[in-house]
Amino acid sequence: MNRPLLAPRRPGSPGTRRRRHTGTLLGLVAWLCGIGFFLPVAWMVLTSFHSETDAATNPPSLGAGLSLHGYREFFGAGSGISPWPPLINSLTASVASTLLVLLLAVPAAYALAIKPVRKWSDVLFFFLSTKMLPLVAGLLPVYLVAQNTGMLDSIWLLVLLYTSMNLPIAVWMMRSFLAEVPVEMLEAASIDGAGLTTTLTRIVAPVAMPGIAATALISFIFSWNELLFARVLTGIVAGTSPVFLTGLVTSQGLFLAKVCAAATVISLPVIAAGFAAQDKLVQGLSLGAVK
Amino acid sequence: MPIRTTEPAPAAEVAAVDRGGDPAARARRTERARNWARRAPLLPALVFLVIVTQLPFVATVVISFTRWNALAPENRGFAAFDNYRAVFTDPAMRASVGTTVLLTVTVVLVSLLLGLGLALLLDRGFRGRGIVRTLLITPFLVVPVASALLWKHALYNASYGLLNGSLTWIWRLFGSDDPPQPDWMTDSPLAAVEVSLIWQWTPFMMLILLAGLQSRATDAIEAARMDGASAFDIFRYLTLPHLRRYLELAALLGTVYVVQNFDAVFTITSGGLGTANLPYTIYQTFYQAHDYGRASAQGVVVVLCSLLVATFALRTVSSLLREEVTR
Numbered sequence: 126m127n128r129p130l131l132a133p134r135r136p137g138s139p140g141t142r143r144r145r146h147t148g149t150l151l152g153l154v155a156w157l158c159g160i161g162f163f164l165p166v167a168w169m170v171l172t173s174f175h176s177e178t179d180a181a182t183n184p185p186s187l188g189a190g191l192s193l194h195g196y197r198e199f200f201g202a203g204s205g206i207s208p209w210p211p212l213i214n215s216l217t218a219s220v221a222s223t224l225l226v227l228l229l230a231v232p233a234a235y236a237l238a239i240k241p242v243r244k245w246s247d248v249l250f251f252f253l254s255t256k257m258l259p260l261v262a263g264l265l266p267v268y269l270v271a272q273n274t275g276m277l278d279s280i281w282l283l284v285l286l287y288t289s290m291n292l293p294i295a296v297w298m299m300r301s302f303l304a305e306v307p308v309e310m311l312e313a314a315s316i317d318g319a320g321l322t323t324t325l326t327r328i329v330a331p332v333a334m335p336g337i338a339a340t341a342l343i344s345f346i347f348s349w350n351e352l353l354f355a356r357v358l359t360g361i362v363a364g365t366s367p368v369f370l371t372g373l374v375t376s377q378g379l380f381l382a383k384v385c386a387a388a389t390v391i392s393l394p395v396i397a398a399g400f401a402a403q404d405k406l407v408q409g410l411s412l413g414a415v416k
Numbered sequence: 417m418p419i420r421t422t423e424p425a426p427a428a429e430v431a432a433v434d435r436g437g438d439p440a441a442r443a444r445r446t447e448r449a450r451n452w453a454r455r456a457p458l459l460p461a462l463v464f465l466v467i468v469t470q471l472p473f474v475a476t477v478v479i480s481f482t483r484w485n486a487l488a489p490e491n492r493g494f495a496a497f498d499n500y501r502a503v504f505t506d507p508a509m510r511a512s513v514g515t516t517v518l519l520t521v522t523v524v525l526v527s528l529l530l531g532l533g534l535a536l537l538l539d540r541g542f543r544g545r546g547i548v549r550t551l552l553i554t555p556f557l558v559v560p561v562a563s564a565l566l567w568k569h570a571l572y573n574a575s576y577g578l579l580n581g582s583l584t585w586i587w588r589l590f591g592s593d594d595p596p597q598p599d600w601m602t603d604s605p606l607a608a609v610e611v612s613l614i615w616q617w618t619p620f621m622m623l624i625l626l627a628g629l630q631s632r633a634t635d636a637i638e639a640a641r642m643d644g645a646s647a648f649d650i651f652r653y654l655t656l657p658h659l660r661r662y663l664e665l666a667a668l669l670g671t672v673y674v675v676q677n678f679d680a681v682f683t684i685t686s687g688g689l690g691t692a693n694l695p696y697t698i699y700q701t702f703y704q705a706h707d708y709g710r711a712s713a714q715g716v717v718v719v720l721c722s723l724l725v726a727t728f729a730l731r732t733v734s735s736l737l738r739e740e741v742t743r
Binding site (some may be wrong): 159246 | 440454455458460461462465468476479534537538542543548549553555557558559560567569570575576584588597615619620623645662666670675679682683695698699702708711712718719722723730733734
């Protein structure tokens with residue numbers, strides 16, 4: 126969106142020219158900031174394509190030849206441990222909990238946004254307040270229960286916990302997306318004699334679908350990123366990618382190219398998803414309060 | 417939240433309706449049925465959350481009053497406030513409270529200011545704005561553990577990290593073979609954690625503030641400019657008041673997440689050299705010292721502190737919500 130903030134009042138006047146120069150300069154500053162913030166990520170990717178010796182040089186070896194050594198090591202071709210079980214665990218936990226989140230959040234958000242129950246804002250705030258409490262405070266009882274029921278080191282325990290972690294945000298997001306369905310449309314539908322199913326599939330779903338997608342995406346990202354629960358509650362069998370990533374360094378010493386390759390591969394799904402849904406991401410992360 | 421079963425009541429009412437057909441009772445019955453139909457979709461989510469988040473916390477409160485160390489299972493019993501006394505007299509715990517506050521305030525404030533600057537830059541049109549925006553949000557999208565590892569090993573490392581590597585390179589440009597090679601993580605461990613978190617959270621602040629800037633009414637700004645207001649006046653009297661809520665929201669949401677940070681502290685310094693924050697301290701008490709009673713007491717204290725922040729956060733969100741409702 127190019128808003129003409131620099132709309133010229135009198136074209137060609139010295140003031141306008143000066144303002145145009147300032148505009149170019151500020152654009153340049155913005156570019157420099159963008160590159161500066163991106164630089165560590167670029168460095169991570171570049172290092173991941175270096176050989177271990179080229180990765181660990183001082184000064185940095187920018188011109189060194191590219192190598193897939195780090196990636197081969199990460200995927201377990203050399204002496205490395207295979208990353209596939211953790212990657213699959215992460216995928217299972219994130220996808221399953223995201224599905225469960227949607228299953229619970231969509232009806233709840235429907236009750237809160239379209240057919241508001243009484244005291245709906247209180248209910249909404251209850252959801253939010255659970256998100257504000259530090260997760261670490263409930264970790265011990267969960268650990269003890271899991272230990273006694275044999276759920277320790279099981280991916281399904283993580284699925285339950287990730288669902289509870291993401292459900293409050295999902296309800297908030299979904300509510301704000303569903304609130305965008307115009308009331309007039311719903312009334313018109315009910316006058317025309319549309320039943321609940323028709324209303325949901327024909328009117329609510331089309332408006333809410335991008336919102337549901339964004340909610341799913343954010344839920345997926347948070348589950349994929351989670352470390353504390355996964356580290357405490359899983360072990361050999363159900364360890365997720367972040368746990369695997371922390372283990373790469375401590376167990377085998379440091380192989381910089383390999384660690385960078387691992388970090389790149391594990392971050393890639395989140396980065397791709399985030400790029401695809403930049404705008405919805407903002408709305409979701411601010412709990413629907415920012416449009 | 418008490419969940420009552422209403423089975424007996426409607427049954428009795430159905431009987432009453434069948435006997436005589438009291439219209440008031442029928443109206444009440446349909447009203448109640450409609451209320452339940454409205455509430456029903458909400459219940460699974462509510463029940464799930466209560467079971468998975470509230471019950472464990474209640475258990476935490478109970479355990480916090482017991483003497484319970486997994487390494488000494490026979491010595492277990494009621495401890496009254498001993499754990500809390502230990503928490504409040506423990507210098508390490510007090511230090512971690514200080515660290516948490518310092519870490520959170522620094523990260524949130526700096527990333528908020530940087531985010532504001534970047535949002536203002538991005539709010540104006542320039543060539544390649546979409547690309548710059550995408551570049552800027554990338555740090556937020558890197559998996560937190562990955563970004564912590566990246567900072568620790570690829571950037572901060574004293575012998576081959578990018579920071580010292582760049583210093584060597586710059587010094588060589590000027591013909592010197594003796595560049596300064598500070599050990600960033602040992603010299604200023606907390607700052608090292610903070611910088612990585614600021615890098616990660618600035619994009620989040622920027623995104624929210626940018627959305628705030630773009631929801632500004634342009635006509636007031638146009639009018640002010642017509643009247644000859646300077647750019648600074650427009651920022652001071654129009655933009656900033658409009659942004660206030662968004663600044664509050666960004667700060668509070670950032671606080672909620674940064675207070676709970678575990679990944680960066682765990683990965684970059686392992687809580688060493690005065691960087692242990694509350695989540696990390698609890699993790700240690702529970703996972704390494706196996707002192708369940710004390711870890712729970714710490715957890716309860718953290719929750720009480722978080723409630724303070726949360727109250728403000730909820731109030732801000734609620735004011736935004738009211739605005740939405742009255743619109």
